[in-house]
Amino acid sequence: xxxxxxxxxxxxxxxxxxxxxxxxxxxxxxxxxxxxxxxxxxxxxxxxxxxxxxxxxxxxxxxxxxxxxxxxxxxxxxxxxxxxxxxxxxxxxxxxxxxxxxxxxxxxxxxxxxxxxxxxxxxxxxxxxxxxxxxxxxxxxxxxxxxxxxxxxxxxxxxxxxxxxxxxxxxxxxxxxxxxxxxxxxxxxxxxxxxxxxxxxxxxxxxxxxxxxxxxxxxxxxxxxxxxxxxxxxxxxxxxxxxxxxxxxxxxxxxxxxxxxxxxxxxxxxxxxxxxxxxxxxxxxxxxxxxxxxxxxxxxxxxxxxxxxxxxxxxxxxxxxxxxxxxxxxxxxxxxxxxxxxxxxxxxxxxxxxxxxxxxxxxxxxxxxxxxxxxxxxxxxxxxxxxxxxxxxxxxxxxxxx
Amino acid sequence: xxxxxxxxxxxxxxxxxxxxxxxxxxxxxxxxxxxxxxxxxxxxxxxxxxxxxxxxxxxxxxxxxxxxxxxxxxxxxxxxxxxxxxxxxxxxxxxxxxxxxxxxxxxxxxxxxxxxxxxxxxxxxxxxxxxxxxxxxxxxxxxxxxxxxxxxxxxxxxxxxxxxxxxxxxxxxxxxxxxxxxxxxxxxxxxxxxxxxxxxxxxxxxxxxxxxxxxxxxxxxxxxxxxxxxxxxxxxxxxxxxxxxxxxxxxxxxxxxxxxxxxxxxxxxxxxxxxxxxxxxxxxxxxxxxxxxxxxxxxxxxxxxxxxxxxxxxxxxxxxxxxxxxxxxxxxxxxxxxxxxxxxxxxxxxxxxxxxxxxxxxxxxxxxxxxxxxxxxxxxxxxxxxxxxxxxxxxxxxxxxx
Numbered sequence: 025x026x027x028x029x030x031x032x033x034x035x036x037x038x039x040x041x042x043x044x045x046x047x048x049x050x051x052x053x054x055x056x057x058x059x060x061x062x063x064x065x066x067x068x069x070x071x072x073x074x075x076x077x078x079x080x081x082x083x084x085x086x087x088x089x090x091x092x093x094x095x096x097x098x099x100x101x102x103x104x105x106x107x108x109x110x111x112x113x114x115x116x117x118x119x120x121x122x123x124x125x126x127x128x129x130x131x132x133x134x135x136x137x138x139x140x141x142x143x144x145x146x147x148x149x150x151x152x153x154x155x156x157x158x159x160x161x162x163x164x165x166x167x168x169x170x171x172x173x174x175x176x177x178x179x180x181x182x183x184x185x186x187x188x189x190x191x192x193x194x195x196x197x198x199x200x201x202x203x204x205x206x207x208x209x210x211x212x213x214x215x216x217x218x219x220x221x222x223x224x225x226x227x228x229x230x231x232x233x234x235x236x237x238x239x240x241x242x243x244x245x246x247x248x249x250x251x252x253x254x255x256x257x258x259x260x261x262x263x264x265x266x267x268x269x270x271x272x273x274x275x276x277x278x279x280x281x282x283x284x285x286x287x288x289x290x291x292x293x294x295x296x297x298x299x300x301x302x303x304x305x306x307x308x309x310x311x312x313x314x315x316x317x318x319x320x321x322x323x324x325x326x327x328x329x330x331x332x333x334x335x336x337x338x339x340x341x342x343x344x345x346x347x348x349x350x351x352x353x354x355x356x357x358x359x360x361x362x363x364x365x366x367x368x369x370x371x372x373x374x375x376x377x378x379x380x381x382x383x384x385x386x387x388x389x390x391x392x393x394x395x396x397x398x399x400x401x402x403x404x405x406x407x408x409x410x411x412x413x414x415x416x417x418x419x420x421x422x423x424x425x426x
Numbered sequence: 427x428x429x430x431x432x433x434x435x436x437x438x439x440x441x442x443x444x445x446x447x448x449x450x451x452x453x454x455x456x457x458x459x460x461x462x463x464x465x466x467x468x469x470x471x472x473x474x475x476x477x478x479x480x481x482x483x484x485x486x487x488x489x490x491x492x493x494x495x496x497x498x499x500x501x502x503x504x505x506x507x508x509x510x511x512x513x514x515x516x517x518x519x520x521x522x523x524x525x526x527x528x529x530x531x532x533x534x535x536x537x538x539x540x541x542x543x544x545x546x547x548x549x550x551x552x553x554x555x556x557x558x559x560x561x562x563x564x565x566x567x568x569x570x571x572x573x574x575x576x577x578x579x580x581x582x583x584x585x586x587x588x589x590x591x592x593x594x595x596x597x598x599x600x601x602x603x604x605x606x607x608x609x610x611x612x613x614x615x616x617x618x619x620x621x622x623x624x625x626x627x628x629x630x631x632x633x634x635x636x637x638x639x640x641x642x643x644x645x646x647x648x649x650x651x652x653x654x655x656x657x658x659x660x661x662x663x664x665x666x667x668x669x670x671x672x673x674x675x676x677x678x679x680x681x682x683x684x685x686x687x688x689x690x691x692x693x694x695x696x697x698x699x700x701x702x703x704x705x706x707x708x709x710x711x712x713x714x715x716x717x718x719x720x721x722x723x724x725x726x727x728x729x730x731x732x733x734x735x736x737x738x739x740x741x742x743x744x745x746x747x748x749x750x751x752x753x754x755x756x757x758x759x760x761x762x763x764x765x766x767x768x769x770x771x772x773x774x775x776x777x778x779x780x781x782x783x784x785x786x787x788x789x790x791x792x793x794x795x796x797x798x799x800x801x802x803x804x805x806x807x808x809x810x811x812x813x814x815x816x817x818x819x820x821x822x823x824x825x826x827x828x
Contacts, residue, residue, distance in 0.1 A: 316557065316558060334539060334558050334559065334560070335539055335558070341560070342538060342539065342559060342560025342575055342576075343559045343560060343575055343576045343578070343579055344578075344579075345576070345578065345613070345614070346560075346575075346576055347614070358517070358519040358520065358521065358538050358539060359521075359538035359539040359558070359559075359560040360521050360523070360538050360560060361617070373689075373690070373714055373715045373716055373733055374689075374715055374716030374718065374732060374733025374734065374758055375672060375688075375689030375690050375715075375716040375733075376617075376635055376672065376689060376716075377635060377671065377672035377689040377690070378689070378690070
């Protein structure tokens with residue numbers, strides 16, 4: 025057995041040849057690693073069994089003891105909740121030094137702490153970028169211009185203006201087959217059959233063609249092939265028998281013809297409006313096996329909504345409208361919402377109201393998990409979910425504490 | 427001590443069984459999603475042949491609590507997961523979240539994804555709710571049942587509500603969507619936990635997790651054929667003062683005096699509960715851990731259970747509940763029920779079942795789980811010596827018998 029007790033209190037931990045200013049143990053004093061930990065969370069290394077009884081020094085191993093020092097890069101700030109809980113290299117609120125806060129959002133840019141310095145990043149959703157490289161004026165350049173289209177310096181050719189096509193799809197001109205109407209959203213669309221922009225912006229077709237009656241049952245005059253005056257089926261009707269004389273004889277919002285001629289719904293499904301984010305409602309056979317229809321309203325008397333798997337959908341868990349959480353802190357497990365703690369947090373008191381209330385990255389009483397105490401030495405900190413240790417020789421030499 | 431009496435018949439060394447039957451070989455596979463239903467349990471006299479050539483299997487840490495062989499005083503699977511007809515079985519991932527009964531031969535269980543089942547004294551039979559919605563609450567009325575998982579979808583069965591036969595589910599359930607509710611009730615801020623109604627009452631008290639300062643105590647008034655409505659139990663303002671925003675469980679022995687427990691150790695006494703203006707008083711539970719279950723034997727003998735094996739006992743003090751030491755588990759306890767002050771059951775995570783005999787809380791063995799250690803959420807007892815326990819993929823009874 026290579027772990028042995030010293031001074032009646034400190035238990036050294038044996039690592040395979042390491043170099044570091046401070047290292048971290050998964051519990052107060054019970055594991056060993058061959059990795060330099062620095063500020064990173066180490067991967068646990070299997071415990072060496074009793075058969076590996078070669079003395080540490082003979083095996084070229086370094087003994088580690090509990091330490092009250094912070095690892096390199098970590099410190100304790102005036103507003104710290106726990107010892108050594110601030111990483112000066114990555115903490116946005118203490119970037120490089122205690123109290124140095126990186127701006128959250130400034131002139132279209134956000135800041136993160138990288139290697140102890142605040143670094144700005146421009147995001148596409150702000151539709152602006154930092155084209156002059158000057159941080160003080162933020163993301164100063166619009167990226168929906170002909171000179172900087174989506175990226176700095178990307179110029180659009182003549183006749184193809186830079187267009188925000190919607191949903192952060194930015195580019196020079198519309199895609200082939202689409203018409204550009206700046207006052208419409210989306211600005212690029214197929215105008216060849218649009219009754220209100222027939223072949224060109226704002227070219228509205230007269231459904232009665234100046235008072236002429238519909239030539240066939242359930243029809244009107246509309247846009248096709250970019251021309252008005254074409255005979256079209258009324259909404260919810262279709263010419264399913266290809267006989268022009270009887271017009272659009274078939275209702276196409278039924279289970280037999282759902283949204284199109286011959287599109288029959290499977291048993292157990294019904295023809296309803298499917299409403300998806302960012303898309304127009306569409307008549308669809310709903311719902312597939314294993315999913316449940318959750319209605320959000322009606323369109324022309326037809327139920328509209330979306331299909332959910334109540335077994336696993338975080339936004340309809342066990343029942344329509346039962347949202348586990350919007351931030352991922354609770355997830356759906358076979359129809360029941362379960363608390364889902366992010367890395368470095370845990371629910372130690374069982375209350376859902378305060379969520380995952382414990383910081384297992386830094387709390388020395390719950391280090392890496394509820395109830396795991398860092399008590400190998402007075403003042404031993406918890407960093408990255410590990411109790412801090414360092415080479416026993418350095419501890420014996422009486423290194424400085426912070 | 428009666429709880430000791432429960433285990434003395436466990437004559438068989440549980441580890442000394444062939445690998446396929448070994449309950450204790452490993453619990454590493456135990457998790458929130460069991461791969462299959464618990465195994466059929468060999469009865470004591472049927473297991474000797476199998477054991478005669480059993481190898482000396484690997485050591486296990488919980489063999490004593492999870493024997494392989496079912497004996498009369500050991501809890502064993504018996505429920506809608508073990509039907510001889512596999513097609514009628516509930517999915518083993520199903521969490522049974524509530525069990526209630528009127529008598530030993532009239533017991534109901536409900537849980538995730540539309541799971542509802544009835545025990546008639548002989549066998550469990552599934553009841554088709556008609557929707558895969560998770561059910562957390564059962565209210566057994568005279569002449570019918572009420573089941574719900576959210577207060578926007580309430581199912582009634584056998585009650586004289588107006589409803590065409592065509593709208594009934596195959597199991598005879600009638601869905602009531604969005605019953606009338608006061609303006610202070612917002613279903614998006616309410617996560618239902620459990621409920622309780624005194625026998626014969628038209629009012630069900632409901633414990634909820636109320637988000638954003640909402641109340642955690644509501645009432646459901648059910649008076650067929652026309653009245654099914656939500657009413658405020660305790661107002662949000664009062665809850666903010668006494669701490670009843672996150673309630674897990676509610677129970678009482680009379681219509682006028684109830685106890686509710688919840689997050690942060692909240693313990694609330696509700697007086698005049700059957701009036702239009704109930705009064706509340708907060709008690710000191712001497713814990714900040716969540717309390718998940720409460721059951722009252724009398725007005726001066728009440729039990730609550732919760733996170734990390736927490737048990738509290740009320741015996742009439744004007745302010746404090748008593749701390750119960752020596753609880754034989756650190757697992758979260760999720761529910762408690764009993765038949766008298768000397769016959770109380772508590773169930774919790776990882777297959778933990780405890781029994782109180784009037785003097786001591788003792789661990790109760792559970793057989794037939796294989797390597798699984800399911801979380802247990804529901805318990806109900808019709809009489810001493812009879813108990814039903816429900817959890818993930820299991821319903822248990824003593825000896826696997828009614």
